[in-house]
Amino acid sequence: MKLLTAAQTRALDQATVEAQGITSLELMERAATACTLWLLDELQLAFSTEIHVLCGPGNNGGDGLAVARQLHTAGYAPQVWLLPADKHSADFLLNRQQLPQAIRCQELSARRLPMLPAGALVLDALFGTGLTRPLEGLPATIVKHLNQTEATVVAVDMPSGLLADSPQPAGSAIVRAHHTLSFELPKLAFLMPRNADFVGEWTVLPIGLDQSFIHNTDVDNYFVDAASLAGRLPRRARFSHKGTFGHALLLAGSYGKLGAAVLAARACLRGGVGLLTVRTPAVGYTVLQMSVPEAMALPDPSHDFVTELPELQPYAAVAMGPGLGQEVSSAEVLRQLLRQAGSRRALVLDADALNLLSTHRELLGKLPPDTVLTPHLKEFERLTGEPARDDYHRLEQLRAFCREHRCYCVLKGAYTALGTPHGPMYFNSTGNPGMSTGGSGDVLTGLLLALRADQRLSPLDAALLAVYAHGRAGDLAAAETGEAGLIAGDLVQFIGPALRELEG
Numbered sequence: 455m456k457l458l459t460a461a462q463t464r465a466l467d468q469a470t471v472e473a474q475g476i477t478s479l480e481l482m483e484r485a486a487t488a489c490t491l492w493l494l495d496e497l498q499l500a501f502s503t504e505i506h507v508l509c510g511p512g513n514n515g516g517d518g519l520a521v522a523r524q525l526h527t528a529g530y531a532p533q534v535w536l537l538p539a540d541k542h543s544a545d546f547l548l549n550r551q552q553l554p555q556a557i558r559c560q561e562l563s564a565r566r567l568p569m570l571p572a573g574a575l576v577l578d579a580l581f582g583t584g585l586t587r588p589l590e591g592l593p594a595t596i597v598k599h600l601n602q603t604e605a606t607v608v609a610v611d612m613p614s615g616l617l618a619d620s621p622q623p624a625g626s627a628i629v630r631a632h633h634t635l636s637f638e639l640p641k642l643a644f645l646m647p648r649n650a651d652f653v654g655e656w657t658v659l660p661i662g663l664d665q666s667f668i669h670n671t672d673v674d675n676y677f678v679d680a681a682s683l684a685g686r687l688p689r690r691a692r693f694s695h696k697g698t699f700g701h702a703l704l705l706a707g708s709y710g711k712l713g714a715a716v717l718a719a720r721a722c723l724r725g726g727v728g729l730l731t732v733r734t735p736a737v738g739y740t741v742l743q744m745s746v747p748e749a750m751a752l753p754d755p756s757h758d759f760v761t762e763l764p765e766l767q768p769y770a771a772v773a774m775g776p777g778l779g780q781e782v783s784s785a786e787v788l789r790q791l792l793r794q795a796g797s798r799r800a801l802v803l804d805a806d807a808l809n810l811l812s813t814h815r816e817l818l819g820k821l822p823p824d825t826v827l828t829p830h831l832k833e834f835e836r837l838t839g840e841p842a843r844d845d846y847h848r849l850e851q852l853r854a855f856c857r858e859h860r861c862y863c864v865l866k867g868a869y870t871a872l873g874t875p876h877g878p879m880y881f882n883s884t885g886n887p888g889m890s891t892g893g894s895g896d897v898l899t900g901l902l903l904a905l906r907a908d909q910r911l912s913p914l915d916a917a918l919l920a921v922y923a924h925g926r927a928g929d930l931a932a933a934e935t936g937e938a939g940l941i942a943g944d945l946v947q948f949i950g951p952a953l954r955e956l957e958g
């Protein structure tokens with residue numbers, strides 16, 4: 455799914471009107487109908503519910519007026535509050551004329567703000583994608599007032615005060631919505647950690663916008679849902695053999711951190727790899743053979759750490775990092791790996807392999823093309839060496855990093871962002887806070903290793919599929935264990951079912 459900028463969204467609006475031979479007012483009615491139906495279906499409003507619709511001067515306000523009219527027709531008693539303004543959009547004015555007399559309509563002012571008891575519903579239709587600057591004056595006062603109440607707030611298209619695709623000063627007045635109803639597509643702003651409290655739970659409401667315009671519009675950012683991955687994971691052919699799915703090598707574990715190696719190894723096998731060899735320190739030999747008998751063990755001469763790189767010739771893909779530790783000798787192994795991997799052997803670097811890259815920065819220049827890195831935020835900050843100013847700056851850093859090092863970088867968290875060497879960025883839709891638990895990242899590394907060893911997949915597809923399936927495994931696991939009860943080992947159990955959903 456593409457993530458359009460606010461400017462592209464406006465153009466899409468216009469293109470839809472032209473392509474479908476409808477008026478913009480009709481499109482607004484469609485958008486309002488989608489909102490009204492959502493309110494009725496999802497919130498199960500009682501006819502006695504106190505409903506306040508706050509309307510700004512533009513088309514977002516126009517949507518609000520149309521929803522108020524529709525709710526009135528459905529038997530509810532919404533009250534409308536208008537933000538005073540010098541100018542209004544044409545469709546706002548048309549909907550203002552159509553507002554039934556029976557609907558109580560008042561003008562907002564600093565002294566006249568709606569009383570909003572708990573249990574009341576507020577529809578925030580003050581500003582949407584037309585917001586051009588942070589709110590000040592009366593709009594900011596209204597937003598602060600709204601945020602202090604206990605009413606349920608549903609934002610139309612955007613929480614008012616939030617910019618759709620760019621950063622804004624900390625402390626800006628922004629509505630804290632419980633739900634945001636976004637038309638046709640999500641907005642980039644919804645995926646930023648700092649905006650979570652403003653956006654609340656968000657839902658995309660399809661309103662029949664022009665698909666060919668969306669198809670032909672170039673974007674920098676994508677939101678990856680199941681539909682975007684359709685057809686990317688081929689079925690296993692009847693005459694396939696171990697070679698089709700590749701032989702993978704995992705370099706992981708150190709004294710006290712062998713669990714990371716075990717989790718990654720199990721995930722790699724569940725990811726469908728043909729063969730897996732695991733290099734752990736000698737201390738891990740028995741642990742590994744006992745807990746992952748399907749994998750071959752290749753113990754290091756050192757008891758506690760990985761200190762020697764095995765001969766790479768047999769392997770289609772190599773992953774290094776989970777539980778590795780940051781010994782000088784392990785850094786040497788990383789250096790050799792980067793030197794010997796060649797351009798056709800896939801590499802995945804995680805955890806301590808990333809920390810070693812950060813402390814031996816000359817190695818960054820030696821990453822073979824298409825290497826996949828999987829840092830969490832802190833590891834990414836170490837890699838760039840510069841704290842991000844804000845969420846958007848971090849994405850710029852990610853884009854620049856991937857371009858410069860011609861690598862894929864999986865920036866992990868909620869809505870994990872995948873940066874690519876050619877520029878576009880992909881945000882993952884699956885996963886849940888239950889996955890914020892030790893070892894979840896090791897599972898991702900193992901799964902990624904399996905998909906990078908799979909000769910049928912491009913680096914981009916392998917990374918997209920792994921990140922999506924990992925999160926989906928987390929969602930399937932959490933459905934059984936609850937989020938708090940989820941442990942990383944549970945993710946492994948659901949990799950198979952998650953991949954099966956994608957296959958074909």
Ligand SMILES: NC(=O)C1=CN([C@@H]2O[C@H](COP(=O)(O)OP(=O)(O)OC[C@H]3O[C@@H](n4cnc5c(N)ncnc54)[C@H](OP(=O)(O)O)[C@@H]3O)[C@@H](O)[C@H]2O)[C@@H](O)CC1
Binds near residue numbers: 542581589590
């Ligand atoms: N996409 C689609 O296909 C569809 C979109 N639809 C809807 O249209 C919405 C976009 O409507 P929109 O373009 O009229 O902008 P909107 O958000 O109402 O705000 C513009 C007004 O706010 C003002 N203003 C801006 N910043 C301000 C500030 N800081 N402080 C104060 N004022 C400020 C600005 O004035 P100005 O900047 O000129 O001063 C102007 O008056 C979209 O979110 C969705 O709800 C659906 O109806 C149909 C399908």
Ligand SMILES: Nc1ncnc2c1ncn2[C@@H]1O[C@H](COP(=O)(O)OP(=O)(O)O)[C@@H](O)[C@H]1O
Binds near residue numbers: 866870887893898925
């Ligand atoms: N709130 C969340 N929503 C979705 N995914 C999450 C969330 N928290 C963590 N995850 C996922 O769990 C994994 C955690 O990885 P990481 O931080 O490396 O853990 P560890 O180092 O313990 O293995 C990442 O893939 C991340 O995207």
Ligand SMILES: [K+]
Binds near residue numbers: 578579581611612
């Ligand atoms: K809004």
